[in-house]
Amino acid sequence: EPEVTQTPSHQVTQMGQEVILRCVPISNHLYFYWYRQILGQKVEFLVSFYNNEISEKSEIFDDQFSVERPDGSNFTLKIRSTKLEDSAMYFCASSGAREETQYFGPGTRLLVL
């Protein structure tokens, strides 16, 4: 069964460093999402992406964040200058259409020191 994959599974970085989180969505899906979950808290929406552009973004998704679909398979989230409060689990998701089921990847646990 097709699945969403994410790499790396864990990343430790120093405050101020740039990180890129990678996702491979399900191959025929058209809608892509990033979420984050700080330990013990709700899953929070960051951004949705469709037709090679951002369709919605939350207040969390400020200028330090960017997303890209550099080729036909990868979907990346870049954090330009990480802060301690960026430490969280980051989930990628994809769906075939806006109204369809979102499938989540296993997540990348980011720790900023």
Add this chain to the structure above:
Amino acid sequence: KQEVTQIPAALSVPEGENLVLNCSFTDSAIYNLQWFRQDPGKGLTSLLLIQSSQREQTSGRLNASLDKSSGRSTLYIAASQPGDSATYLCAVPYNFNRFYFGSGTKLNVKP
């Protein structure tokens, strides 16, 4: 903004019980609602997607209902098993393509 509330926050039941998890949301202009399961330290597994035009959706021992006008959804789990122990999350859309999650119900099914 969409506010999503899930009650109860935690639930502990003996194996075999039928149970109901609740999800409420403040903005009823939704096109669907999705229920997920999350195991500790893991990703989210989709359980059921219920479209705004539907009242119910079933998958095995799970049944989800949706009442848009009252801003409520319930997830019914029949004949619970220890393997059902997990956190159950509901998610609703807002605006075009933004999604809000509840805090979840942490379920423990005791053998």
